[in-house]
Amino acid sequence: MTPSHDVVLVGGGGAGLRAAIAIAETNSKLSVAVVSKVYPMRSHTVSAEGGAAGVISPDDSLDEHAYDTISGGDWLCDQDAVEAFVKEAPQELLRLEHWGCPWSRETDGRIAVRPFGGMKKMRTWFAADKTGFHMLHTLFQTSLKYASVARYDEWFVTRLLVDEGRVQGVVAIDLKSGRIDAITARAVILCTGGCGRVFPFTTNAAIKNGDGMALAYRAGVPLKDMEFVQYHPTGLPFTGILITEAARSEGGYLVNKDGYRYLQDYALGKPQPQPVFRTMELGPRDRLSQAFMKELEKGRTIDTPYGPVVHLDLRHLGQKKISAKIPFVRELCLKYQNLDPVKDLIPVRPVVHYMMGGVHTDINGATLLPGLYAAGEVACVSINGANRLGSNSLPELLVFGTRAGRTAAEYASLGLEVTSRVLAQSDDERRRLEGELLNHKGRERIADLRDEMQKTMEESAGIYRSGASLARGVERLRGIQERSSDIAIEDQSKTFNTERTAALELSFMLDVAEAIVTSALHREESRGAHQRTDFPKRDDQRFLSHSLIYRNLDGPSRVEYLPVTMTRWPPAERVYGEAAPNEGQHHVAGSALPSGTGV
Amino acid sequence: MGQRHAYTEYHPRWLRRPVSTYWWLQKRSYFAFILREASCIFVAWFVVYLLMLVRAVSEGEMSYRQFLSWSASPLILLVNLVSLLFIVLHAITFFEAAPRAMVVHVGGRRVPNGFVGAAHYLGLLAASVIVVWILLGA
Amino acid sequence: MRDSITLQVARYRPEQESEATFDEHEVPCPKEWVVLDGLNHIKDRIDGTLSYRWSCRMGICGSCGMTVNGEPKLTCATFLSEYGRGPVRVEPLRNFPVIRDLIVDMGDFMRKLVRVKPWIVRQAEKPLSEGEYRQTPEELDDYKQFSMCITCMLCYAACPIYGLDPKFIGPAAIALAQRYNLDSRDEGASERMEVLSEHEGIWGCTFVGECTKVCPKHVDPAGAIQRYKLTAAVESMKSFFMPRGA
Structure with missing residues (x-):
């Protein structure tokens, strides 16, 4: 019996679970399936540390959040989407509070907010420095109370079923038994997150292979703005473990090998002892990562066995503040790098962190393929434009998870039936997975091809690119793509065959990598996270538009452009530090920080 | 369970590993746990011993003297000595556990675990002093 | 320091074998390498058929729990250098059925988790327009510790009671129930009591205390259970002396 549902969600992280709950609350008669290759609480949302932006302070406004987001995104954001986003974000965060999320509090019991890079006002909600973990577990545990939500834990989706011009379900492997089955549906929502693993140094977990992006891309759905890859300026070398921006917003310094706060050389303001919004260490992520590359060129970085690094200095904050405000940072350093930020400098380097691009969707999460929706990092609405601001991704997956869930629920309620041809497609897919991929005596090792792909991505589409x-x-x-057809799969077992899934993930990543590099090649300008050494200026004449890349089986992929939606904020120069058009500088003084926030 | 079936396609055959009868010998902490569990036998023995004492006293001086000389026999002395050790173990582990089970708030603030544990020891000390005072003072 | 170390890795191939066996491999062991890095080295470079779960490599996703030299550990947080000259023996978590190699089935826990209702239960929902439920940092502290559970299953693997009686609800599920019971926003304690105070609930626990010792997130499930025993005892005394709930 082929399992069948009204809506199938691929991925059980923040966006997927939020969408599942939204559907259950919209119409409890709709049957929802969360299909995830890991147990939902293992999803990568769990790793988000810093926080989630949503306007709640009386001195803050939705327009300011919108402006910070749009200017941070170098005017590539769709402004209607940003306006909807900033309006709904506080509501969504509040709903999570009602569901039990342990947000950090002020002494009087109200929600506490903290400052964050690129945000002019304090509007980042946080749950100590495990915000993503608490949000994910709150969503997961809350989702357990809805009887209409079925789960397919540890089912690996390998393709979308499409017939009559609409999506009708997925084919997936039940990893435990090896059974391959179609799960048919009236609507499918992709919530599989990003694809950081196409790069060698990334904060992303091992499961972030761009599965959903590749599934959509292969089904003829365009990917949008794939050239915009966010580097996080402070990852630990070797492991790629992220040292949250909160470490800098609490007052950490970035210094080069001479102990010099080098960011002052890159138009990011003058160094002050206290952190200042949008200045120096609290500048946007792309600028900080680019400054690292310039320091590297100047030979002012520090060499280590895992490549060049700079130092993050927290020592002046003292043990008390470090333990109270950013305990997780200290825990990570002690446990994984064997150093203590109270006494030692932390070696950091830019690491791939987030994909601004993704499956092209509208403001309701709908893709160009009827019945197919996407939300979270896998999707590109776009509210992130050319560079995402820290603490916008967690509210994004709530806002657009909800929107995609509701829209998909409406579409599923139309009651379109599954056609018989998709079952034939599913049989074809089973033959491919059990024939080709269980019995493949090729010569190429999966790990070798993966390493080579990652190296290629770093060298060709890293922080700075050229034609x-x-x-x-x-x-x-x-x-590499060609060599991958000669891949070796030693594992013949049907039970939890992780070598087969690794091969499938590699092929997903190769498709996504191709989309990133091709999109980047076509965008002949520098904007946000996309920096071309041969086109160092932003070019609003030609490129104030989103790239859409379509896969073409017979030849090179096709890139088209879609104008950015503007409402109220015409493009301007993106300025940080002293030159910023600010009403004076806002010190993030110790006294302005939320006191007694039960972190 | 399970091991004996043959594998059939798409029906994974789980490996179940039964717990050994001697699991409590595999780890020092498991063994300490078993000792603590066993200490309740000795608590029971002390209750029985006390009841025997009460009966002996109620049956007159002769019976009481017999009870005392029986108690002085090497076997009973040894049993009581071992029992005392187990009772001490029982008390210590009980007092260690107490703060984990009891969360005390004073004036809106949580009392640290150390204080709760210390309060238990103080209580024991006070009870002991009273007993000693009754025995020696009377 | 040695530049390599021996890993003895448990294998179970359900299609061919009915018992577990061990494979031995030499892996590099630089100072930063954890047991999981050793396993990844084997899978990528030596034997692609080795199966195990992992994801974040930063001790928060809870996937990579295994038995390392007899102790339940998160393999991403266990340095190879801790084991000196080795060898290091890696086995699946105890007390769970093994699906394949180092992968165990945790379906039993997932079913138990639902039974304790790990979500906020309210008689009446407060509308969003009225804002947040106020919760002071002290009230947050009351349950915060128990909300840190990453459901890595190390506590179940360490608990001999769970090994002997798989019906026991177990440490993590009870700690998560307590996480909600102690949350000032929750009103569901009485609904959870029925499940928690049955024989396989808190009373199944004889306070071995190993769950707390192995917990990588300092959740103290043993403490949660002992605390709940006291609560349950007081509640049943109350209902005995004041049957109509005065």
């Missing part, structure tokens, strides 16, 4: 590096990247990826 030449990208063209070379396209070429090399094509070579």
Whole structure:
């Protein structure tokens, strides 16, 4: 019997669970399935540390949040989407509070907010420094009370079923038994998150392989703005473990090998002893990562066995403040890097953190393929434009998870039936997975191809790109793609075959990597996270628009452009530090920080 | 359970590993736990011993003297000595557990675990002093 | 320091074998390498058929719990260098059925978790327009510790009671029930009591205390259970002396 549901969600992280609850609350008669390759509480939302932005302070406004987001995104955000987002974000965060999320509090019991990079006002809600963990577990535990939500834990989705121009379900492997089955549905929502693992140094977990992006791409759905890859300026070398921005907003310094706060050399303001909004260490992530590359060129970084690093200095904050405000940072350093930020400098380097791009959706999460929706990092609405602001991604997955859930519920209620042809497609897919992929005596090791792909991505589409590096990247990826048809799979077992899933993940990543490099090659300008050495200026004449890349089986992928939606904020220069058009500088003084926030 | 079936396609055959009868010997902490559990036998023995004492006293001086000389026999002395050790173990582990089970708030603030534990020891000390005072003072 | 160490890795291939076996591999052991890095080295470079779960490699997703030299551990937080000259023996978590190699089935826990209703229960929902439920930092502290559970299953693997009686609800599920019971926003304690105070609930626990010792997040499930025993005892005394709930 082929399992069948009204709505199938691929991925059980923050966006997926929020969407599942939204559907259950919209119409409890609709049957919802959360299909996830890991147990939902293992999803990568769990790793988000810093917080979630939502306007609640009386001195803050939705317009200011919108402006920070749009200017931070270098005017590539769709402004109607941003306006909806900033309006709904506080409501969504509040709803999570009602569901039990342990937000940190003021002494009088109100929600506490903290400052965050790129945000001019304090509007970041946080749950100590495990915000993503608490949000995910709150959502997961809350989802357990809805009888209409079924779960397919540890089912790996391998393709979308499409017939009559609409999506009708997925094919998935039940990892425990190896059974391959179609799960048919009237609507499918992709909530699989990002694809950081196409790069060598990333904060992303091992499961972040761009599965959903590739599934959509292969089904003919365009990916949007894939050239915009966010680096987080402070990851630990070797592991890529992220040292949250909160470490800087609490007053940490970034210094080069001479102990010099080098950010002052890159138009990010003058160093002050106290952190200042949108200045120096609280500048936007892309600028900080780019400053690292310049320091590297100047030979002012520190060499380590895992490549060049700079130092994050927290020592002046003292043990008390570090333990009270950012205990997780200290725990991570002690446990994984064997150093103590109270006494030692933390070696950090830029690491790939987030994909601004993703499956092209409208403001309600709908893709161009009827019945297919996407939300969270896998999707590109776009509220993040060319560079996402820290603490916007957690509210994004709530706001657009909800929107996609509701819209999909409405579409599923139309009651379109599954056609018989998709079952034939599912049989084809089973044959491919059990024939080709269980019995493949090729010569190429999965890990070798993966390493080579990652190296290629770093070299061709890293923090700085050029036409030449990208063209070379396209070429090399094509070579790796070809070699991947000769892959070796030693594991013949049907029970929890993780080598087969690794091969499938590699093929997803190769498709996504190709989309990133090709999109980057076509955008001949520098904007936000996309910095071309051969086109160092932003070019609003040609590129104030989203790229849409379509996969083409017979030849190179096709890139088209879609104008950015503007409502109230015309493009302006993106300025940080002293030159910023600010009404004076806002010190993030110790006294202005939320006191007694039960972190 | 399970091991004996043959594998059939798409029906994973789980490996179940039964717990050994001697699991409590595999780890020092498990063994300490079993000792603590066993200490209740000795608590029971002391209750029985006390009841025997009460009966002996109620049956007159002769019977009481017999009870005392029986108690002085090496076997009973040894049993009581071992029992005392187990009772001490019982008390210590009980007092260690107490603060974990009792969360005391004074004036809106949570009393630290150390204080709750210390209060238990103080209580024991006070009770002991009273007993000693009754025995020696009377 | 040695530059390599021996890993003895448990294998179970359900399609061919009915018992577990061990494979031995030499892996590099730089100072930063954890047991999981050793396993990844084996899978990527030596034997692609080894199966195990992992994801975040930063001790928060809860996937990579295994038995390392007899102790339940998160393999991403266990340095190879802790084991000196080795060898290091890696086995699946105890007390769970093994699906394959180092992968155990945790379906039993997932079913138990639902039974204790780990969500906020309210008689009446407060509308969003009225804002947040006020909760002071002290009230947050009352349950915060129990909300840190990453459901990594190390506590179940360490609990001999769960090993002997799989019906026992177990440490993490009870701690998560307490997490909601002690939350000032929750009104569901009485609904959870029925499940928690049955024989396989809190009274199944004889306070071995190992769950707390192995917990990588300092949740103290043993403490949660002992605390709840006291609550349950007081409640049943109350209902005995004041049957109509005066």
